[in-house]
Amino acid sequence: MTQTNHGRAFVFGDGIDTDVLAPGLYMKYPIATIAQHCLESIDPDFVKNVRTGDVVVAGMGFGIGSSREQAPEALKHLGVAAVLARSFGGIFYRNALNLGLPVLVCDAVDGIGAGDLVHVDAATGVIDNQTRGTRLSAKPLPPFLLAMIHDGGLVPHLEKRFAQGRVTGSSGIQDRLGSTIPIP
């Protein structure tokens, strides 16, 4: 997958929690079903309108709440290419990266309006708002997390390592994945 993404912005406020992203009522179903109810309690048309490559933009605490991985998975399933927010729930943040969904901490989200066409480069943290002709910046992801996202997430990433027989031993996940990570 590509680390550069390009699509329309869907803008939300603060505190979008995991029950809104993956409602408990549908949790027993496969992701395709859960995804049909993603964000419906605050934006009933989101699922209908979102297209592959679109970008979700939010304020503080995006993904706070439960550890349910279906929260980022639903967004990914719907084709969301990246999430930009002022801050993220800690478990959601790790989950999203593990699933290969770029999540970027960005203080300048006010510079993006609903429907703006934006271009996100997860490697540099550069966000071009093409509708407004402005350039914003987010915290770039460190190389080893980008590599994991590039592989499609933690599973394909570890799979590759297991295939190479490099997982057991004292080298540790840190050495396998790289040397630094950002703190959400």
Next chain:
Amino acid sequence: MPMTLAEKIVARAAGRSQVVPGEIVTCAVDLAMIHDSGGPRRVVPILKRFGVGLWDPKKVVLISDHYIPANDEETRRIGEVTRKFAAENALAGFYDGEGICHVVLPERGHLKPGMFVVGGDSHSPTGGAFGAYMFGVGATEMAGVLATGEIWLAVPETIEIEWLGRFGSGVVAKDVMLYLCGQLGMEGGRSQAVHFRGEAIRSLDMQERMTLSNMTAELGGQAGLVDPDETTTAFIRAAGAEPGDIAQWRSDPDSAPSERHRYDAAALAPQVAAPHSPANAAPVGEFGSVAIDVAHVGACTGAKIVDLRMAARVLKGRKVAPGVSLLVAPASRRDQEAAACDGTLQILVDAGAKLLPNACGMCAGYGGGELDENATCVSSIARNFKGRMGTASARIYLGSPYTVAASAVRGRITDPREML
């Protein structure tokens, strides 16, 4: 260099003599806890892709609580997948319908001070009540842990929260956490280690400490630690385990938390959080005009034996108001048995409570339909997000078991101190 309790545990798990906040380390996991929702049904396919089994089944505990009891085809299938996994692996423990994971895990002696534990559930910080560094991860990351026994971590900063003095009558751990959510917000913990200290904390029994640590999740902390002491060791021994040497598991005197908050325990009033966030907390007196349809005592946060006893203290000799339903889901089978033995359960039932299974039930909202459209509910669970209990139009208020019980009697949100 002096270290905080969190730093000491992380350093030990990372095989290091010293760690510094912000530094990235790889930790060896002492114990992994998974449940029926995020566990086997989600991790098995990933382990298959890796082509490996569990790194160490003796360090894995599996607890079925989210889809208990099974009530349709999907949930029965989830139960089967879960039991099959337990049958195929010689796990350290498998508890099927014995209660909610965060309560059952320590109840069966799996937690000890100084352990580094990963849980496949967001309320995993509950384990911090035992002076263990325990935190929640999602299913994919858990699959990585189950395959390798390791996980990366940014060494947390420590946010120290000290409660001086003693809590007043009718004021409990739940009130503390709702108050802190109101004061510091749901991101006050900044994904770091929250460390609860002070005389008021030391005076709490183990299950009350578990409520504190549990709701560190709502406070946005990665872990929620309490210093282990005689209360801790007594609980662990009663659970049939050996606590080991606890003296080393405390912060060094000159260690440096990144933040320090101090509060006066005696000044705290019972708290209630309005829909749809635990951060909407205010003293219970501000909610006197809120009429309720349902009062719910449930969840790992609010239906342990101490919680049931709180509700019973209020309900003794009283009845639930007409038109209000009081639902009680004891957090574990053992806690329910204890409540049956000491008369607690009888008091609840005599007051009009309906008993629900020892499981997540309404708290997970996975069953749906428990609350009517537009119902107003006051509950002892940990979070009141929109749709949390399965009905998006429902309004959920959070309060302590005391507050829930008092509100059930009056039919509106009530300060329990009027009834104690």
